[in-house]
Amino acid sequence: MIIVMNNSATEEHIENVLNKIKEKGLEGTVSKGTEKTVIGAVGDERLLDPELLQSLPGVEQALSIVKPYKIVGREWHPKDTVVDVKGHLIGGNHIQIISGPCSVETPEQMRKSADGVKAAGVKLMRGGAFKPRSSPYSFQGAGMDGLDMFRKAANDSGLPMVTELLDVRHLDAFLEKKVDVIQIGTRNMQNFELLKEVGKVNVPVILKRGMSATISEWLMAAEYIAIGGNHNIIFCERGIRTFETAYRNVLDVTAIPVLKKETHLPVIVDPSHAGGKAFMVSALSRAAIAAGADGLLVEMHPNPCEAWCDADQAITPEELKSLMKELTAIAKVLGRSISE
Ligand code: PEP
Ligand code: MN
Secondary structure, eight states: OEEEEOTTOOHHHHHHHHHHHHHTTOEEEEEEOSSOEEEEEESOGGGSOHHHHHTSTTEEEEEOOSOSOTTTBGGGOOSOOOEEETTEEEBTTEEEEEEEOSBOOOHHHHHHHHHHHHHTTOOEEEOBSSOOOSSTTSOOOOHHHHHHHHHHHHHHHTOOEEEEOOOGGGHHHHHHTTOSEEEEOGGGTTOHHHHHHHTTSSSOEEEEOOTTOOHHHHHHHHHHHHTTTOOOEEEEEOOBOOSOOSSSSBOOTTHHHHHHHHBSSOEEEOHHHHHOSHHHHHHHHHHHHHTTOSEEEEEBOSSGGGOSSOGGGOBOHHHHHHHHHHHHHHHHHTTOEEOO
């Protein structure tokens, strides 16, 4: 960390800063320039709080040198991490598509959805049993029955199941039902107690970006999971809130290369919640893969007009199939493959 002293800093102020640095087990070195004095603190700088240092008399600015996200950051782990979901790889050279309905509705709908997922050549299935709806009067998801319906459809089709965990009280049931990937939704990205709990389990986690979260907040949220020992984390960009009202959210394509530079973990994109309308899904999906995303989370319903949740944005099984063809071609151009 670099601590810049202000013009009126005295020897006593400098000594005080050096003592604080020493207290935390770091070493301080003073460099006196003609105008300003700068103190370099060497050691584990995460132990030093820049805000606390900035509050000391004589201090103008305290600047961190290393990234605060030590486990998820590429700085410490340059090689891409590949997450393995029951033999299906995500990250590195492997692109993985995940598709299925917004919510689990009925056993038949789940069976038809699984058929559509498989027919398109998609290897992982999504579906929410617990739904975080904006209105308490809207369908809240089929709950535990939904988990059972999903488990059955997943077993019958051989597709691993991806489903959202809303509440820490449901985690044991998720483990009991052997949920293959736990999804943390946009509204829970900074539910730190939930993040800590999923950090302790041995199940891959999709961490969606908070709808108004910065890249740095998102990376720190992942660090909350990683610190518990679970390093199988997949970031999912799902659109952010802006001033624009013509679509549900704005897909932040820029986040893809930026995040991939900052972290070794896979980055996928949810084009469905980003645009909020089915007609945008294929364009946003193509953009995401072209920009380097490691996969997609796409809402597909066997009969979108009858979907109980997010009907506007669900694509049909046929549309998923043709989207897969386009994505396979884009992946090939990039020297990547849509993985088995
Ligand atoms: C979802 O994927 O079902 C969902 C609710 O998404 P988000 O958390 O991105 O709104
Ligand atoms: Mn949805």
